[in-house]
Amino acid sequence: METLLATQITPNFSKIAANLQKGKRFGVLYGKAKKPVAMLVPFEENAKKRKIEILDGKATIEPSDAKLPDRK
Numbered sequence: 490m491e492t493l494l495a496t497q498i499t500p501n502f503s504k505i506a507a508n509l510q511k512g513k514r515f516g517v518l519y520g521k522a523k524k525p526v527a528m529l530v531p532f533e534e535n536a537k538k539r540k541i542e543i544l545d546g547k548a549t550i551e552p553s554d555a556k557l558p559d560r561k
Contacts, residue, residue, distance in 0.1 A: 492516040494523070505529065 509531045517527040
């Protein structure tokens with residue numbers, strides 16, 4: 490797996506996307522310490538759905554009526 494600095498993603502996005510389509514995976518490093526923060530992986534059309542089994546049927550998430558402050 491190849492690694493990329495976060496700052497390399499935007500200027501090279503077309504090349505990265507082409508490689509993702511070919512099945513290549515990338516690790517994303519961030520900051521001076523080059524800490525791993527994310528992975529870019531190819532999209533899988535028929536990927537199986539994953540359940541959070543520990544919470545399956547025990548919790549629900551409802552849209553909140555709370556209003557968020559406007560960004561300025």
